[in-house]
Amino acid sequence: MPEYFNTGKIVATFGLHGEIILLHKTGQADAFKDIRTVFIEEKQHSFIPYFIESNRIRNQEEVYLKLEGIQTKEGAAKLLRKQVYLDEDNFRKIVSPDSVLFYLGFKVADKAAGIIGRVAEVVELPAQLLLKVHQNDTELLIPLNSNTLQQIDKNNKIIHVILPDGLLDVYRK
Template sequence: MTEYIHIGRIVASHGVHGDVVVVHSLGSRNNFKDVKALFVEQVKNSYIPHFISSATARDAEQTQVKLEGTDSKESAHRLIKKNVWITEADFNRIADKNAPISLLGYKIYNRQDLLGTVEEVIEQPHQVLLKTNFKNKEVLVPLHAGTLEAVDRKTKEVRVILPDGLLEIYLEN
């Protein structure tokens, strides 16, 4: 079964020919080279392929994309605010290795204790949150200068030192 990685969302249409602007967290200027399709979540948990005709990177976070079958401003407008996904294989090929999103699948350790595997990366203005499942509870691990101890890309591990009591807050209920 194909695995999909959430990379961002469509935020605007551009021009009158159906181009859309995708804001992504791939970590570098990206024109989706050799990516055949973006999967747009038009309905919750549905990954509808939209084949790429062309794409132009605007900056490290935005790419202007022309999708097949989206040929008017109105058809592009239907896709605004929709989540965008790509296949895991495409993600592994085009994501910047230093981007926070590249931590997906890494094991998270608090000191020596395994918390779980990174299931989602949530980027906020002053920190990154790593979502994991610890003792059958969803836990958001803050990742910033005060908590990050090390990232080992070879062993795919993130080591943090969490403030006392943070995990207990998640485990109370």
């Protein structure tokens, strides 16, 4: 099964012919220039492919997309607030190493517990980042700050952390 990475969210419609505005965190204004397909999560874990007819930059974090099969403002409105994903190949091509999205799919390894799981989402908070990691059927929030981050191994896609004693136990009960 292919792996999909969250790239942004549809925040508005534009015009009368079905354009949408995608808010993305790729770190690059022209990130979608060569992308031909996006996947929209219409239902949980159901990724529907949409082919991009055209795109143009709105600003550093937003792009106008015209999707095949969406011809009206009403059709575009049905996609509002939906999450937009890319397949792994396209995702890795466009995401900047300076973007927090770069770490999606990386393994998280604690010094004491070993491999915890893979980063499914990065939650940005004012004081720190939280890595949303799935372990079995449990969702864990791993704080990533100067106290917990030990090293990021970009070659092997592993984030090494030193977690506070008892943090993982909270999720195991």
